[in-house]
Amino acid sequence: MTTPIVSPALLDVSNLGVEFQTRGGVARVLEEVAFQVHRGETLGLVGESGCGKSMTALAMMRLIPTPPGRITSGRVVLDGKDLLALDEPAMRHHRGNRISMIFQEPMTSLNPAYTVGNQIGEAVRLHQGLDRKAATTCAIDMLEAVGIPAAKARVHDYPHQFSGGMRQRVMIAMALACKPDVLIADEPTTALDVTVQAQIFDLISDLRERTGTAVVLITHDMGAIAEMADRVAVMYAGRIVEEGSVAEVLQAPLHPYTRGLIACAPGRRTTGFGEPLTEIPGTVPSLLERRGGCAFADRCSDVQPRCRTHLPAETRIDAGRRRVLCWLHAEEKRETSS
Amino acid sequence: MTDALLQVRDLKVHFPMGGGILGARSFVKAVDGVSFDIPKGRTFGIVGESGSGKSTTALAVMRLVKITSGSMRLGDDDIGALEGEGLRKVRRRFQMVFQDPFASLNPRKRAGDAILEALELMDVGEPAARPALARQLFLQTGLRPEQLQLFPHQFSGGQRQRIVLARALAARPDLVVCDEPVSALDVAIQAQILNLMQRLQRELGLTYLFISHDLGVIRHMCDEIGVMYLGQIVEQAPREGLFERPLHPYTLALWSAAPSFDPGSRSRRDRIRLQGDPPSPIHVPPGCRFAGRCPFAEPRCHSEPPALREVLPGHQVACHRVTDAGQPAYREA
Numbered sequence: 001m002t003t004p005i006v007s008p009a010l011l012d013v014s015n016l017g018v019e020f021q022t023r024g025g026v027a028r029v030l031e032e033v034a035f036q037v038h039r040g041e042t043l044g045l046v047g048e049s050g051c052g053k054s055m056t057a058l059a060m061m062r063l064i065p066t067p068p069g070r071i072t073s074g075r076v077v078l079d080g081k082d083l084l085a086l087d088e089p090a091m092r093h094h095r096g097n098r099i100s101m102i103f104q105e106p107m108t109s110l111n112p113a114y115t116v117g118n119q120i121g122e123a124v125r126l127h128q129g130l131d132r133k134a135a136t137t138c139a140i141d142m143l144e145a146v147g148i149p150a151a152k153a154r155v156h157d158y159p160h161q162f163s164g165g166m167r168q169r170v171m172i173a174m175a176l177a178c179k180p181d182v183l184i185a186d187e188p189t190t191a192l193d194v195t196v197q198a199q200i201f202d203l204i205s206d207l208r209e210r211t212g213t214a215v216v217l218i219t220h221d222m223g224a225i226a227e228m229a230d231r232v233a234v235m236y237a238g239r240i241v242e243e244g245s246v247a248e249v250l251q252a253p254l255h256p257y258t259r260g261l262i263a264c265a266p267g268r269r270t271t272g273f274g275e276p277l278t279e280i281p282g283t284v285p286s287l288l289e290r291r292g293g294c295a296f297a298d299r300c301s302d303v304q305p306r307c308r309t310h311l312p313a314e315t316r317i318d319a320g321r322r323r324v325l326c327w328l329h330a331e332e333k334r335e336t337s338s
Numbered sequence: 339m340t341d342a343l344l345q346v347r348d349l350k351v352h353f354p355m356g357g358g359i360l361g362a363r364s365f366v367k368a369v370d371g372v373s374f375d376i377p378k379g380r381t382f383g384i385v386g387e388s389g390s391g392k393s394t395t396a397l398a399v400m401r402l403v404k405i406t407s408g409s410m411r412l413g414d415d416d417i418g419a420l421e422g423e424g425l426r427k428v429r430r431r432f433q434m435v436f437q438d439p440f441a442s443l444n445p446r447k448r449a450g451d452a453i454l455e456a457l458e459l460m461d462v463g464e465p466a467a468r469p470a471l472a473r474q475l476f477l478q479t480g481l482r483p484e485q486l487q488l489f490p491h492q493f494s495g496g497q498r499q500r501i502v503l504a505r506a507l508a509a510r511p512d513l514v515v516c517d518e519p520v521s522a523l524d525v526a527i528q529a530q531i532l533n534l535m536q537r538l539q540r541e542l543g544l545t546y547l548f549i550s551h552d553l554g555v556i557r558h559m560c561d562e563i564g565v566m567y568l569g570q571i572v573e574q575a576p577r578e579g580l581f582e583r584p585l586h587p588y589t590l591a592l593w594s595a596a597p598s599f600d601p602g603s604r605s606r607r608d609r610i611r612l613q614g615d616p617p618s619p620i621h622v623p624p625g626c627r628f629a630g631r632c633p634f635a636e637p638r639c640h641s642e643p644p645a646l647r648e649v650l651p652g653h654q655v656a657c658h659r660v661t662d663a664g665q666p667a668y669r670e671a
Contacts, residue, residue, distance in 0.1 A: 163615050195595045198609070199611070266557070267558045276533045276536065277533055
């Protein structure tokens with residue numbers, strides 16, 4: 001456990017709000033999203049599709065398509081500087097340089113018309129003013145760092161000449177070429193086989209340990225969170241509903257949604273064979289359907305009348321290291337596990 | 339075993355690749371000698387990574403790819419040899435659920451019509467009784483009869499997979515081949531569909547051939563499991579044996595690669611880590627297909643292909659380094 005007095009976070013996201021103008025009305029995609037990540041730390045963002053994980057990443061990178069999308073509120077403070085307040089040229093200087101991102105689909109996020117060396121080198125040419133030759137050398141170093149054999153020869157290959165796992169390595173090399181402070185990995189292994197996923201996870205962990213890069217890992221897989229993250233934030237319908245250390249959240253989840261996510265995973269030793277899995281009934285509500293109150297109320301097994309009308313205030317537990325957004329744990333019920 | 343509903347013997351599916359006027363034609367050996375039985379009412383799982391041939395095996399059982407050799411029997415029907423009208427008639431006994439519920443429904447056809455079409459094609463029930471059958475199928479799969487009028491885009495992913503299940507069940511099949519039926523769904527929805535599939539199996543006495551890359555899903559659903567690597571089953575055992583006592587180094591590697599949040603599961607550091615990618619299924623290595631990536635390979639693994647043999651009751655493995663008594667000899671090394 002770290003001491004309660006910690007250095008200011010490297011990345012401090014507060015009150016982040018994003019909305020999209022749609023034909024059906026205004027969809028509030030993110031509301032009051034807040035979290036901090038320290039140097040060398042991995043924060044996992046977990047939730048079902050449509051809960052706002054990827055939108056959070058795009059908002060941090062300022063890549064929300066505007067219009068129809070719009071960042072309505074909040075701050076994304078990286079090392080003392082609010083990224084949302086920067087003008088576009090200044091933001092461009094940060095993006096890919098100090099904060100970079102690995103996308104879900106290594107097949108579609110590399111340009112098929114350029115060699116991988118060119119694409120990795122582009123970042124350092126732009127951000128660090130290296131010439132082509134130096135950029136190629138840097139690209140070779142990066143390819144070696146991510147474990148691509150014969151990097152010197154392969155730097156001149158095109159994306160289609162690499163397998164899926166290799167392409168994801170190239171993506172990581174690209175994202176890390178400028179030694180960013182923050183790496184956002186949005187479902188980096190979803191398209192990959194488990195043995196390749198394990199390789200990529202090892203790679204990200206090793207790089208994080210070597211360079212002190214803070215990692216925001218976005219995933220729907222609680223197993224991946226358990227393996228990779230130090231802390232986890234659970235998102236539902238555009239809000240963070242629970243946050244805490246991975247060990248605490250996985251062993252003693254407080255929010256009914258977190259409990260459901262953990263319990264419905266198939267194939268765990270704790271579920272006997274032939275026993276039905278715990279279901280979370282229903283589906284994520286559409287963004288336009290959201291009314292007052294807790295968005296999870298309709299699917300929640302512990303729902304109370306006030307859940308449907310009022311959103312609880314965030315409850316902080318364990319000296320603020322843990323928080324939850326649920327009436328079950330609001331005010332009077334502060335004495336939970338421990 | 340004579341009580342098997344589905345019996346697959348030495349199934350091979352080779353896809354021809356190019357081949358010039360002079361050059362010898364090469365083949366992708368997608369499935370290369372796979373045998374298994376599924377007793378009635380049980381679930382047989384095939385697990386493996388992309389390119390292992392698990393989906394091709396499913397398609398071969400469905401007779402949706404050309405079989406190079408081997409035999410397949412479903413009860414008394416020789417489904418591997420039938421052709422034409424004979425094959426079409428027997429198809430009602432085996433149906434398939436595909437991975438992507440967004441791609442496996444016609445977007446321009448109402449959900450109810452998709453069901454009715456299946457009933458008509460398979461000649462199930464009297465024409466006048468079919469709408470009632472469709473309603474019943476919808477209820478059985480957890481949908482509401484009024485939703486028969488809707489188009490696929492008006493359903494969520496989980497609901498679409500329910501429609502796909504209802505359509506597969508329309509023919510009243512004995513065997514349902516499920517190729518990654520929940521891989522495209524969110525984890526909370528996965529649980530709903532898996533529970534539904536197990537309930538349907540109990541109620542209707544269905545037999546499942548269940549293909550997945552997800553070890554958790556496989557462990558939850560299957561009675562017996564075959565692990566495929568590069569077109570072959572390298573280990574096959576009842577669920578308990580395979581998960582509690584995996585013997586093939588590839589199975590071990592697969593198990594240890596899967597992220598787990600069970601308390602007491604292995605930590606990340608003491609695992610079998612595989613390097614690189616599987617070899618090409620065109621130029622298959624001469625010995626054990628896994629030898630090139632196996633941390634325990636000996637010289638003969640590279641030259642002599644190991645046969646799948648039973649080392650413990652019901653537990654088969656194809657590895658030179660597992661003793662006939664079911665001991666992993668590589669462990670002591």
